[in-house]
Amino acid sequence: MSDGGSVLVLTNPYDVTTDLVLRLLAERRVPVVRLDPGADLRTGASLTAVHRTADQRGTLRTASRELDLTRVRSVWVRRPSPYEDPQDQDDQNRRFAAEQSFWGAGGILASLPAAHYVNHPWHNRAAEFKPAQLSTARRCGFLLPDTVITNDPAEVREFIARRPGGAVYKPLWNTPYRVGGEPRAVWVREVRRDEITDAVSVCPHMFQARVDKLFDARVTAVGDRLFGVRIDSPDLDWRHRQHLMRCAPVEVPDSVARGVVSYLSELRLVHGAFDFAVTTAGDWYFLECNPNGQWAWQPAETTRGIAHAFADQLEKGSEP
Template sequence: MNDPRPVLVVTSLYDPTADVVIRELHDRDVPVVRLDSGDFPASLSVEAEITSHGVRGRISTPTRTADLSAVRSMYYRRPSGFAFPHLTEQDARFAVTQARYGLGGVLAALPDCLYVSHPHRIGDAEFKPAGLAAAVEAGFDVPPTLITSSPDAARGFVRRHGPAIYKPLHNPVYLVDGVSSVVKVAEVTADEIDDRVAGTAHLFQQLVPKAADVRVTVIGRRVFCVRIDSGLLDWRTDYSQLSYTPVEAPPGIEAGLHAYLDHFGLAFGAFDFCVGKDGRWWFLECNPSGQWYWLEPETGLPMCAALADLLERTT
């Protein structure tokens, strides 16, 4: 008899990556309850009691209900934010706070639930300075990096370590002429740095002359490495120029990947490395909620099945 305990998939309405995982789970007769926390409370409700046996109760969408004590795993992806547009600014701020710490707190406290990954651990890992420090601790090669709001410090760093690049510490979406855009990684010289740097924090990093990039997707204990050839500074700027090749990680890399994820308590990570001209792998970043599915049709690597195995808790 199949395990009746459901998998919770917490993400926004439009998430093609979550869609393929849900289809895989459905094909295995694994029950799934998909929800977007941003739908609370209009079309998502929660009833949770804190008992001597932990959290008990239910969470309900218009079509599904999950017993909170029976959730086997949670795939936490990219839910939308809470919004209360019908309230005044002050009341909306209060309501958002209560929703975050109420519903969010319940979702973070499910008994016997495997989180892929736990939302609090994802939040910790999204801080780029913490990720770079953890990468060094895990034994990865990390390019010299400066985080600063000082124009003088930035200019001095670029002069010492140039050529260098600027990259955002986090990348919110901007609307430019109605089109979603993000701040791109770009090469920078000392002469280009002016007093605007003093306006907020910035990240500068030595540019590693590279032969290629590698995206490493870690799902539980399984590791999938894909070399990306493009000739671009940032391969994410033009997917039409990319070619993909499955590769094996050099000695020591796989142990470092698991050490990094263990440091943050993550069950998933999308790692980016660049490969130097000498073949050395340099850590750039790890996205704890990164995209991965587009690589499966390109390479045949069974990443969707691996993630379904993890959520089904067969591995």
């Protein structure tokens, strides 16, 4: 085994995407510890951190591993379970335990002094705010669809009226939503001026000019390596019916590549999944960037390349 320290992977047990990278790390004989802190710390795993004036140390113990936290070379924050309430406690103690776990265990795992984070959880969270994404994208030179984020119905009606090519609505966050007890996804969809009611005033909503696109594009960035995929779909939101979309590798224009690298640097990210709408004129309009996006659904050659890029990042650890 390599003596450069272990890779700590934070994810749930059903995350099969992670296995693609873990197999590569195993082939390279890089030691890996996999942990789902929201669940494992309630079912036998233990986490300890000691802070002193002279030093800092810590230990993670699982059923099969004991890990010196000062020897973690990289942390991959993938898809860990939320810190949930222990079910054998009353309501007050359940809430207390869940919040203490989030702030305690979450704080320990985000504060390993020698580790290279892909991505750091605090940077992930900061980069998830769509207004911040749009502001950063503009500074990095991307083209943007005209956008309004407001809880003023009159502002929305005026915005839509001034968009002859139409407007779309998209949620600011993927909040779980149910209708009649059944889960419903809130997709990007076209919206008309006469659909806007005073209910908009309840909370901010985001509306954008519809881009007359030829196709969608996903650019997966891992460090300075970019992987572009063209997405052709019959739907405005290609995520709606993924079984109907077609994907193929596509070259990322130099101007877009420079913007991606600048965006990652500004938000202190190693990985980002960038979505663009591409017009017949070849203009790439920035839509959003998921700082922890899925990528294993892409063509096999692209998926393999991304997996190797992640393995390289995790193996190298922090820069000297």
